[in-house]
Amino acid sequence: MGAFSLILIPLISFLCYSVILIIVLGSRKNKITLSYALYVIAMIVWSFGSFIMRTNLPPGTIFWNRILCIGLISMPVAFYQFTLSLTQSTNQRGKLYFGYISAGILLISNFAGLITTDAYTQNNVFYYSLGPMASVMAIWSIGYLLLSFINIVGNVKSNKIPYARVKYILFGLILVIIGGLLNLLPSLGKYPLDIASNTINALFIAYSIYKYRFLEIKLVVKRGIAYSIYTLLLTGLYIIAIFGVQQILSNLMGYTNMTTTLVMACLLAIVLQPIKNWMQHWIDRIFYKENLNHQEILRDFSQVINNILNLDELTDSFLDAIRRGLQPQNISLYLRQRNDKYNLYRTSIQEKWCQENVYSKDHPIVQWFLQGRTMLTIEEIDRLPFFTGLWSEEKKQLNMLDTEIIVPIKIREQLIGILILSEKKGGEVYSQEEMNLLMTLVNNAAIVIENAKMYEEAKYQAITDGLTKLYNHRHFHEVLGQIIQEKSYEVFSIAMIDVDMFKLYNDLYGHSAGDKALEKIAKVIKKATRKEDFIARYGGEEFAIIFPNIEGIESYKAIESVRKAVESSFLSNESNEFITISIGVANYPSDGETAEDILERADAAMYVAKRSGRNQSILYSKKDEVYYSINNHKEAEKMQSSIQSAYFSAIYALAATIDAKDHYTYGHSESVSSYAAALARAAGLAEEKVDVVKNAGLLHDIGKIGIPENILAKTSVLSFEEYETMKRHVDISVSIIKHIPSLIKVIPAIMSHHERYDGKGYPRGIKGENIPLEGRCLSIVDAFDAMITDRPYRKALSVEDAIAELKKCSGTQFDPRLTEIFISLYKEGEINVA
Amino acid sequence: MKNLEEMLKKQEYDRIWERYCGFLDINLNEFMVIQERLLMEQIELLSRCELGQKIMGKGVKPTTIKEFRDTVPLTTYEDYADILLNKNEKALPSKPLYWIKTTWKGGTHDIKLAPYSESMIEEHTKAFIASLILATSKKRGEFLLRENDKFLYGMAPLPYLTGLAPYGVENEISFEYLPSIKEAEHLSFEERNKVGFELAMSKGVDLFFGLSSILVKIGEDFVRGAKGSSKHNLKITNIKMLSKLIKVYIKRNIKKETILPKDLWNIKGILCAGTDTHTFKEKIEYYWGKRPIEIYGGTEIATVATETWGGSGLTFFPDVNFLEFIPEKDSMRSIRDKSYVPKTLLINEIKPKERYELVITKFRGGAFVRYRVGDVIECLSLDNEAYEINLPQIRFVDRISNVIDLAGFTRITKSTIEKALDISMLPINEWIACKQYEDKEPVLHIYMEMSDQEYKNSNVKAIVHEHLQVVDSDYKDIESLLGKDPLRITLLPIGAFNKHMQKNGSKIIKMNPSKDSIDELVKCS
Structure with a gap:
């Protein structure tokens, strides 16, 4: 090893450590940075002493050697303290304190000449003789370095600190220990190998700081600092080079003068220019490599967003750009749905909008961003009281996504999505440059994602039924045509579904309830079918399903399960909202090879289901076709009519039985029927409606068949529970009548004859004009007849008293206009009271 | 996280x-x-x-x-008894991790059981920690609670609700319990408090959770011990304890002042529960130098409310x-x-x-x-x-x-007293019972009319006290653990109850009648 390099090594080491100290002191102070700074200062003292010692500067080699020894003695214990801070070990304070005390003793020994007794430099080579404490110091130093090593390894083994984060520090430490051991060999000890290994160690630590940021040093090294450092290094190199070349020349020529020195300096400047460029290039590579990549990523993404309107492709490109630029382990994208909820959006699977991972508007993370705040980290979620209301399940979801940072995707003040990034693949912390890239990508993506969503939305609306969210009629035909044309399936089935008595349902419960029922049916059908089945709202209360790859009995089983699902979902409903469906199914290609044929046949099967008593599933067969061709509609209707007639007689008989059972004066139902017909006619109802009211009057109390006789016959006031039981007779009436198609029209009147004009009646508590007119008529005449009739619990009122009572309750219990008409009718003698 | x-x-x-x-x-x-x-x-x-x-x-x-x-x-509770007492987990909204028990005084069974799901335990733990933090705070945002604090936990172990908190808390923070939770489970209530305070003597104590009446009793015993010849078994385990001990020595031997527990320990926070806690607060503060924070809860309701630093x-x-x-x-x-x-x-x-x-x-x-x-x-x-x-x-x-709760120890109902009087064989014509406070401490006061006027008040009191101890073991604990005599007896002359009835047109109610009614009854004698 040449004398020149013996000076150069400590000088480089000194420069490296000085640079590191500048960075460390410019960073946030905490235990770790302070202990690291101590170690670096020790190394600076060591390398400085070593450098100056070899230059023969006064007061002399032995003085600088003792300065060197201050650093040499302080370094192991300072490094040990640094590793303790790094691994957060608090149980080794005794060893640390002992280290400092013994270091103090060694320092005293140093100045007492017990470590180096003599030292001098000859031809730039350093010669020394050791004192009695030198070997103690060497063993002591190696001991503390080994302790540092054991401490780090122990923490890695017990998983307290990841190996990846400390591996460079460990390598460096091994080098330092080897360097220290070499000092024990006098032949090698005269060379600064130990300081060289320490310099490499310093560089390893600096790299660890840069890569893993475990010291939490703000390593957004400014370009200015970086260039200052490299200029410092280069100047040092330049001076050393001039110094070295000058000496070589001096040795060769025996002399040097100013001219030769200047020429030499110019030549060296030219020679060093490539080295300068090389160093600048590497600084850019090390510190600004990301920036170069980031520009490329941004350019690529800009090109993509200008050419794509498909949401899937766009989000894929967006996420891909983030993956390239930031290298997160995981990345998740939540996008706002129509219902203002934010669903996890996954392009890779069929069910893109994940239904399990949804953030509602009151979700604390959504609220955080809606209140105008920016990025969020998982640490903040854990720490801030704002997130105390997070559900355990929501916390688990965030953990499952390995959440590290959460970024809002906003357009102006609107939150259109949320991006969740996990830790980086290498475990590093995201740099400021990476965050800048992320924000740029997010800002660029926001508007295009929203546009793509709007485009998708428009596409979706064009093929979807707004109410049920099923596909619409037009799209059904498009898809069916496509399936047949492209022969997508060898076999498939088509089911036509019609909701039974839906008009009546609408009349009874109103159109809003009808819409809700259709929504519910759609959901039930969706749940009862397979993912690959294609469901559409075909018309008002009609639905259609394409069942791919099934036919025959399998298709029958499929529709039967749909029918049963609808039946049971409404049956379990406590209110009497009866809804069933009739389904017909036909198969391709056996029942038809064109869309028209197969639809017609499914429709025919559905009609068979309707005419066979509804709430049925029918598989199309040739037999059905025959049924239709031979038995024409008239004949079928005739048959139905005779069945209904038989039912009708039975119902009237039942009504009479009820009159008897209720201990009413015989003929209450007939009286109500006749009064109601008169009132309805006088109120201007068409004759057809008058008939409905008349029949409703006859049957209005038919449900009392299901009420225990002890309640019907009770002479005292009914208890709360008894009254509740009594109220059920309305629902029972409907349950009986709904099975007789020709009587269905009376249901609205019967269902509402105990409703009150002020909304305090039952069963539904509807008020005013919302109560069907027929029901309002029945309500008045039913009450009137009840008042003028002897009841088990009271005597009959006089007609005048009953009329007065009607007047009193007009506007509250009864429709005032109809009450007035009824009273007029009575006064005109149109109401014959028996 | x-x-x-x-x-x-x-x-x-x-x-x-x-x-x-x-x-x-x-x-x-x-x-x-x-x-x-x-x-x-x-x-x-x-x-x-x-x-x-x-x-x-x-x-x-x-x-x-x-x-x-x-x-x-x-x-x-009657509405839930068949499902909960049979531990019918399938019938519950969420799977329970623990079944928490309490006595059912005056009920159709001896005990009541309440199921605690995982989320409930999390919330309960969070609420308990909040109370601990508040117990160590003097103002909003500032608190002294730290990991490895020494925690004198003077409450009943599982399956009682007070025993649930340490199990939830252990995932959040380590405390040094005095004695350890495992050890405490094998000790009786009295032993647990005793062992806990012995450990506190040597190690010091940062946090206390228990019945307020117990804390007062320990304070009183401490003062008695300090005045008497018996020395507290203090052990010096750290420098802090040494400095405390020097201060105590000066106070006791030089200043000749009474030593209170607060001279020995710097308690960071005291958390108290139990009926009548409000009456003990001042005494606790006097002895322990720290105003306790009251926490309100129960077996069926978990932790419902907490006092804050505001008091x-x-x-x-x-x-x-x-x-x-x-x-x-x-x-x-x-x-x-x-x-x-x-x-x-x-x-x-x-x-x-x-x-x-x-x-x-x-x-x-x-x-x-x-x-x-x-x-x-x-x-x-x-x-x-x-x-x-x-x-x-x-x-x-x-x-x-219709229930008389004494210091959180027992719940005395009409049937408890009837049973005790019945087996006492005393010739009692009529009686009423009420809860009163003497020197801010709750007592059970029974006013009775006897057919035999020869009995002395002190004899009657001794007999009733003895039989109340027989029918209600919790009542017995008041004396054995607190060293208090919670019973007062007033003997009324023959005819007092009749006179009262004639005057008012109806019988005086047996449990906790109003103060005016009692005064009126006494005047009738």
Whole structure:
């Protein structure tokens, strides 16, 4: 090893450590940075002493050697303290304190000449003789370095600190220990190998700081600092080079003068220019490599967003750009749905909008961003009281996504999505440059994602039924045509579904309830079918399903399960909202090879289901076709009519039985029927409606068949529970009548004859004009007849008293206009009271 | 996520304060937002399990706070006994990790069990750490709690709730428990405190958590020991202890002053629990040189509220329970009239200076829904302006009037006293019992009328005391652990109760009648 390099090594080491100290002191102070700074200062003292010692500067080699020894003695214990801070070990304070005390003793020994007794430099080579404490110091130093090593390894083994984060520090430490051991060999000890290994160690630590940021040093090294450092290094190199070349020349020529020195300096400047460029290039590579990549990523993404309107492709490109630029382990994208909820959006699977991972508007993370705040980290979620209301399940979801940072995707003040990034693949912390890239990508993506969503939305609306969210009629035909044309399936089935008595349902419960029922049916059908089945709202209360790859009995089983699902979902409903469906199914290609044929046949099967008593599933067969061709509609209707007639007689008989059972004066139902017909006619109802009211009057109390006789016959006031039981007779009436198609029209009147004009009646508590007119008529005449009739619990009122009572309750219990008409009718003698 | 110890090592004190004590910075609206959100989570969990369906009704799943209070009835432990006492885990909203036990005085069984899920333990731990931090703080954001603090843990081990905290805390921070938790589990309550203080003598102590009455007792014993001939077994293990010992020597032998525990230890924080804590605070401060922080909780309800450095009252944790309050008069009426269903108020509806019975719904998959805890709290103020806490400040008053809780040791019910008097064979006609304070310490005062007037008060007292010890071992502990005599007896002449009834038209209530009624009864004699 040449004398020149013996000076150069400590000088480089000194420069490296000085640079590191500048960075460390410019960073946030905490235990770790302070202990690291101590170690670096020790190394600076060591390398400085070593450098100056070899230059023969006064007061002399032995003085600088003792300065060197201050650093040499302080370094192991300072490094040990640094590793303790790094691994957060608090149980080794005794060893640390002992280290400092013994270091103090060694320092005293140093100045007492017990470590180096003599030292001098000859031809730039350093010669020394050791004192009695030198070997103690060497063993002591190696001991503390080994302790540092054991401490780090122990923490890695017990998983307290990841190996990846400390591996460079460990390598460096091994080098330092080897360097220290070499000092024990006098032949090698005269060379600064130990300081060289320490310099490499310093560089390893600096790299660890840069890569893993475990010291939490703000390593957004400014370009200015970086260039200052490299200029410092280069100047040092330049001076050393001039110094070295000058000496070589001096040795060769025996002399040097100013001219030769200047020429030499110019030549060296030219020679060093490539080295300068090389160093600048590497600084850019090390510190600004990301920036170069980031520009490329941004350019690529800009090109993509200008050419794509498909949401899937766009989000894929967006996420891909983030993956390239930031290298997160995981990345998740939540996008706002129509219902203002934010669903996890996954392009890779069929069910893109994940239904399990949804953030509602009151979700604390959504609220955080809606209140105008920016990025969020998982640490903040854990720490801030704002997130105390997070559900355990929501916390688990965030953990499952390995959440590290959460970024809002906003357009102006609107939150259109949320991006969740996990830790980086290498475990590093995201740099400021990476965050800048992320924000740029997010800002660029926001508007295009929203546009793509709007485009998708428009596409979706064009093929979807707004109410049920099923596909619409037009799209059904498009898809069916496509399936047949492209022969997508060898076999498939088509089911036509019609909701039974839906008009009546609408009349009874109103159109809003009808819409809700259709929504519910759609959901039930969706749940009862397979993912690959294609469901559409075909018309008002009609639905259609394409069942791919099934036919025959399998298709029958499929529709039967749909029918049963609808039946049971409404049956379990406590209110009497009866809804069933009739389904017909036909198969391709056996029942038809064109869309028209197969639809017609499914429709025919559905009609068979309707005419066979509804709430049925029918598989199309040739037999059905025959049924239709031979038995024409008239004949079928005739048959139905005779069945209904038989039912009708039975119902009237039942009504009479009820009159008897209720201990009413015989003929209450007939009286109500006749009064109601008169009132309805006088109120201007068409004759057809008058008939409905008349029949409703006859049957209005038919449900009392299901009420225990002890309640019907009770002479005292009914208890709360008894009254509740009594109220059920309305629902029972409907349950009986709904099975007789020709009587269905009376249901609205019967269902509402105990409703009150002020909304305090039952069963539904509807008020005013919302109560069907027929029901309002029945309500008045039913009450009137009840008042003028002897009841088990009271005597009959006089007609005048009953009329007065009607007047009193007009506007509250009864429709005032109809009450007035009824009273007029009575006064005109149109109401014959028996 | 970093735990507390890692944060302490990195000196992230602001972040620690925000994570654990940040709830003190929220306002009432934010408190309610948290309450509503976590209630909805709990309803979701309840609606999926047998217990929830039993309590709320099948298919019932309220979507608002109002709907929840309108549809779900108030409950007591009887409503849960069959599921919880049989440890029917499948019927619960979430899987329990621990079953926490307590005695059920006056109940249908001897014990009550409460399940604690993983999330509940996390919340409980967080709340406990918050209280510890507050116990070591003098002002907002500043605290002395550190890793490896010496912790004198004078509370019952698992399966009692007080034993749960060390297990949750061990994932967050290491303390040096005196004695260690494992060792403590094999020691009786008395031994544990004794061993703990012996260790504290040699090692010093930074933190204390225990019953306030115990801490006072130790202080009193210490003073007695210091005055007497017996020397404290002090060991010098570090320089700090040596300097303390010199100071103590000077104070005792030169200044001739009484030595208090505070002369020996610099306790960073004292955390106290138990009924009557407020009455012991001054004494604790006198002996130990540190005002204790009161923590309020219970087996079924976990850690409900904590006192802060301000000392003006306790603040509820927003994320442990959904809180409802029954005004005291409605609560009393419901005790008298079982058919009366009282209405509840929410925390944003309570008023200062009013007392309420607490009703909770456990969050995070807990079992209890609209549960009547049996505790009475008083709202002291709606905020603490001086310390910038914008949440109601409360005080734990006592158990509801039909239970007499003495210093957190025992809960004496009507049946406890009836049983004791029964087996005492004393010829007692009538009696009433109430809790009174003497020199700021709680006592049980029984007023009785005997058919035989020959008995002396002191004899009767001795007999009743002996039999109360027989029927209630916790009552016995008051004497054995605190060295206190908690019983007072007043013998009334024959006819006193009858006279009182004639005068008032109704019998005086047996447990905790009002002071006026008692005065009136005494006047009738």
